[in-house]
Amino acid sequence: MSEAAVKEAKKYTAKDFQSGQDVRWCPGCGDYSILAQTQRVFPDLGIEKKDIVWVSGIGCSSRFPYYMDTYGLHGIHGRAAVIASGLKMARPELSVWVATGDGDLLSIGGNHFIHVCRRNVDIKILLFNNQIYGLTKGQYSPTSEFGKITKSTPWGSIDYPFNPVALALGAECTFVARSLDRNAKHLQSMIKAAAEHTGTAFIEIYQNCNVFNDGAFFHLTEKGQKEENVVFLEHGKPLVFGANSDKGIKLDGFTPKVVNIENGEFSKNDLLVHDENKNDDVLAYILSSMTYDPNLPTPIGIFKKANKPTYDAEMNKQIQKAIEKRGEGDLDKLLHKGETWVVK
Amino acid sequence: MDNTTPTPEKKTETLNEVVIHFAGDSGDGMQLTGTQFTTSSAIAGNDLNTFPDFPAEIRAPAGTTYGVSGFQIHFGSRKIHTPGDTCDVLVAMNPAALRVNLKHLRDRGIIIANNQGFTPKNLKLAGYEKNPLEDGSLNNYQLHGVDISKLTANALEDLNLGSKIVDRCKNFFALGLMFWMYNRPIEPTLEWIKSKFKDKPELIEANTRALKAGLHYGDITEIFTTRYEIQPAKLKPGTYRNITGNAAMALGFVAASRKSGLELYLGAYPITPASDVLHELSQYKNFKVKTFQAEDEIGAITAAIGASYGGSLGITATSGPGMALKMEAVGLAVMIELPLVIADIQRGGPSTGLPTKTEQADLFQAIYGRNSEAPLCVLAAATPSDCFQMAFEASRIAIKYMTPVILLSDGYIANGAEPWLLPNADELKPIEAKFHTDPENFMPYARDEKTLARPWVIPGTPDMAHRVGGLEKEDKTGDISYDPENHQKMVNYRAEKIERIADDIPDAVVDGDKEGDLLIIGWGSTYGAITSAVERSRKKGKSVSYVHLRYINPFPKNLGEILYNFKKILVPELNKGQLLNVLRAKYLVPAIGYNKVQGLPFKAAELETKIDELLRG
Numbered sequence A: 001m002s003e004a005a006v007k008e009a010k011k012y013t014a015k016d017f018q019s020g021q022d023v024r025w026c027p028g029c030g031d032y033s034i035l036a037q038t039q040r041v042f043p044d045l046g047i048e049k050k051d052i053v054w055v056s057g058i059g060c061s062s063r064f065p066y067y068m069d070t071y072g073l074h075g076i077h078g079r080a081a082v083i084a085s086g087l088k089m090a091r092p093e094l095s096v097w098v099a100t101g102d103g104d105l106l107s108i109g110g111n112h113f114i115h116v117c118r119r120n121v122d123i124k125i126l127l128f129n130n131q132i133y134g135l136t137k138g139q140y141s142p143t144s145e146f147g148k149i150t151k152s153t154p155w156g157s158i159d160y161p162f163n164p165v166a167l168a169l170g171a172e173c174t175f176v177a178r179s180l181d182r183n184a185k186h187l188q189s190m191i192k193a194a195a196e197h198t199g200t201a202f203i204e205i206y207q208n209c210n211v212f213n214d215g216a217f218f219h220l221t222e223k224g225q226k227e228e229n230v231v232f233l234e235h236g237k238p239l240v241f242g243a244n245s246d247k248g249i250k251l252d253g254f255t256p257k258v259v260n261i262e263n264g265e266f267s268k269n270d271l272l273v274h275d276e277n278k279n280d281d282v283l284a285y286i287l288s289s290m291t292y293d294p295n296l297p298t299p300i301g302i303f304k305k306a307n308k309p310t311y312d313a314e315m316n317k318q319i320q321k322a323i324e325k326r327g328e329g330d331l332d333k334l335l336h337k338g339e340t341w342v343v344k
Numbered sequence B: 001m002d003n004t005t006p007t008p009e010k011k012t013e014t015l016n017e018v019v020i021h022f023a024g025d026s027g028d029g030m031q032l033t034g035t036q037f038t039t040s041s042a043i044a045g046n047d048l049n050t051f052p053d054f055p056a057e058i059r060a061p062a063g064t065t066y067g068v069s070g071f072q073i074h075f076g077s078r079k080i081h082t083p084g085d086t087c088d089v090l091v092a093m094n095p096a097a098l099r100v101n102l103k104h105l106r107d108r109g110i111i112i113a114n115n116q117g118f119t120p121k122n123l124k125l126a127g128y129e130k131n132p133l134e135d136g137s138l139n140n141y142q143l144h145g146v147d148i149s150k151l152t153a154n155a156l157e158d159l160n161l162g163s164k165i166v167d168r169c170k171n172f173f174a175l176g177l178m179f180w181m182y183n184r185p186i187e188p189t190l191e192w193i194k195s196k197f198k199d200k201p202e203l204i205e206a207n208t209r210a211l212k213a214g215l216h217y218g219d220i221t222e223i224f225t226t227r228y229e230i231q232p233a234k235l236k237p238g239t240y241r242n243i244t245g246n247a248a249m250a251l252g253f254v255a256a257s258r259k260s261g262l263e264l265y266l267g268a269y270p271i272t273p274a275s276d277v278l279h280e281l282s283q284y285k286n287f288k289v290k291t292f293q294a295e296d297e298i299g300a301i302t303a304a305i306g307a308s309y310g311g312s313l314g315i316t317a318t319s320g321p322g323m324a325l326k327m328e329a330v331g332l333a334v335m336i337e338l339p340l341v342i343a344d345i346q347r348g349g350p351s352t353g354l355p356t357k358t359e360q361a362d363l364f365q366a367i368y369g370r371n372s373e374a375p376l377c378v379l380a381a382a383t384p385s386d387c388f389q390m391a392f393e394a395s396r397i398a399i400k401y402m403t404p405v406i407l408l409s410d411g412y413i414a415n416g417a418e419p420w421l422l423p424n425a426d427e428l429k430p431i432e433a434k435f436h437t438d439p440e441n442f443m444p445y446a447r448d449e450k451t452l453a454r455p456w457v458i459p460g461t462p463d464m465a466h467r468v469g470g471l472e473k474e475d476k477t478g479d480i481s482y483d484p485e486n487h488q489k490m491v492n493y494r495a496e497k498i499e500r501i502a503d504d505i506p507d508a509v510v511d512g513d514k515e516g517d518l519l520i521i522g523w524g525s526t527y528g529a530i531t532s533a534v535e536r537s538r539k540k541g542k543s544v545s546y547v548h549l550r551y552i553n554p555f556p557k558n559l560g561e562i563l564y565n566f567k568k569i570l571v572p573e574l575n576k577g578q579l580l581n582v583l584r585a586k587y588l589v590p591a592i593g594y595n596k597v598q599g600l601p602f603k604a605a606e607l608e609t610k611i612d613e614l615l616r617g
Ligand code: SF4
Pocket: A024, A025, A026, A028, A029, A030, A031, A060, A130, A134, A135, A208, A209, A210, A211, A212
């Protein structure tokens, strides 16, 4: 039975996306959850399995394609986004996904990342951000915090970390979101939203590396801590957080501030209302600036969603236009173009 | 035009070949003058070869030596292989042009200088203390100072054009004069003027007048007493077109795309002297050619790999420094066994080196320049038009053997041009490209018995989803494998696959006797110079044989046999002896090198001297 027929007969299940290869991440690694959520969401995307391709670079996260029963290309360090771009340009009908890590995408692959964003190639990028180099056994990464002590920084890192969401916004990525490995529902909804977006979709996923950077995000994922430290971004809704939903984010000029909405001083009406479709990126920037601020909760959700023609579509449009204007290329005519002469 | 002056008697001499070098300021239109002369000579039936000499600076200050732009054309009634070692005629529009190019002019050669260009300011900029047109320093040449600017202005006087526009027509005066001197048809240039300025009748008139004024000037002036005739060359019948190496290469890729039915995808990053391949291909959108100007060299090649994975013919074009950046990705293409063509238009190095100058020193990089055992096919184009053939051939091999192929060219043939006997599209052999679609017993790394190529399965094929990547693959299944035996096996397979290409390429052809005292082995752009040198030596009665290699990895199967039949083997290269090393290592022959790394092509004369020396000793 062909896959198309299978699809008609029954919908895919998560199992259909399991490749059968032994998954070789460390037990307890956050990558397992990302894989599981992806496999759970993919049956609902309405995309045939044969048309899905996962591309990756190098690192723990980049093993991802081997575990998905779709087409997959495990590339070289840092290049996944541009390999995927080439593939998407060549085959715009495919659904092209990138699995990458903070070292892969932001260090060695930083150049490709910003350029794929600015071009708006219609690919989806899942950044597994664990703030550490896992596969090479524990060096600090471009998202590790200042002062981090690792094997390569015994006196503490003197690098300031990238804020990947701000970086993507700066590169004018058209879909920018953040999620958590340990929040299955949220992660699923982000993957789904990314799939539905036309254009470059970027999701930063905070992922726990329990071997080399255990607990880096526990303040955002664990009961008893996360309530005070996470604010979920929901389109059209005010930014409320706190164990008792008693706090919110209010704008003081361009500066976000935490206010109490229970003690009578402020109410929900005073709070910043999220608008993910805002045309300028000002709001998204303000929200992204909260990321490393110890006095503010970390925003999780969709920062920005914008519509803009994609590179791959434009490329193919130009080709169609050229064919309409000049007619489908005739090789003989091309060879004989320009000034020719005949020798008898 | 003053028709009252009686036309002095002029005699006509017949020559077999002539080299003219047009030189002037970047703004003087010398490239255009050169190409117009080229077209006219081609239509006159001569064989020819041309080379432009651009300044490295984009907008060098006017009048300076580094702002000189030149164009050399070598044309004749016999086969012409190179743009010429030295020139017979130097057209110099200003002192800088004279200063830079005088060393290329042969003894007693003709200088045509634009008197008005030799102003005190320009003389100073070129570093002349006295005007060389007047101080007798050029007595060794046939010097003709001509009032080119002035006569052009006179001819255009009543058109009421701005002085800038008038000045810009002076190159056509010079061209007209050269047309007169070498009896060239002016019609092609008149046609060109008409179509170029079709919305500007005043410019049609101005340029036509300047051209004709130059032509008539030759007739009426007493300065020139001789005209020259160059009979048509005996060329193979057919339709010709003048073409540069880069343009020919681009067409070769388009042809391969058409003949294989695969869409062409070029990933490229601007780099001298390869950018023209990108420029050319980006014009061919109606051939469904996709060109992607990437953010860097690595992006360029990896995007092409992505496209190949998707079922396109992925190619990338670059030069030495770009090659160095791409090599890790080339290794990936070796590992995942996808078709990919990497064109390296070599230039002087290392590092940034001499971006606008030529060299052949990337051969080691092409053959060996990757981590670990990563063999691939290496080809080299011999002449500008051969770039078409070799681009086609590189694509054919890449597709058939599921392998990256490196195609070497260089700045000399990339920018140089020669007449190209146009192939008919239907004469080109189809390239078989098939995607595997049968899921029955499908294994991504099963191999074709003959070619050892693995099946090409593209995303979108039902029931054949699989993963490929840079990690070592298990034989057949393509699963990740760190098994020692398997690794050995896969390394051997990859090597064997490239070796088997030797069964699929033409034998090396010996030009000359099959055995003897001296065999010359060349590769790449030195073809023209070596051929000329060999011809000259033979004219002197010497026995020299010549093999030109276009297939370098693997070598043609009969190469070893050929080598063993000669007492001496000479390998001239524009590097420190790279092919030489490979030949010595593989065939254990005591070949010797003739090497030059000056950013310049060989001169036939220097090779001839070397041949003499070897045959004497
Ligand atoms: S090293 Fe860290 S990121 Fe890598 S698999 Fe182990 S736990 Fe996961």
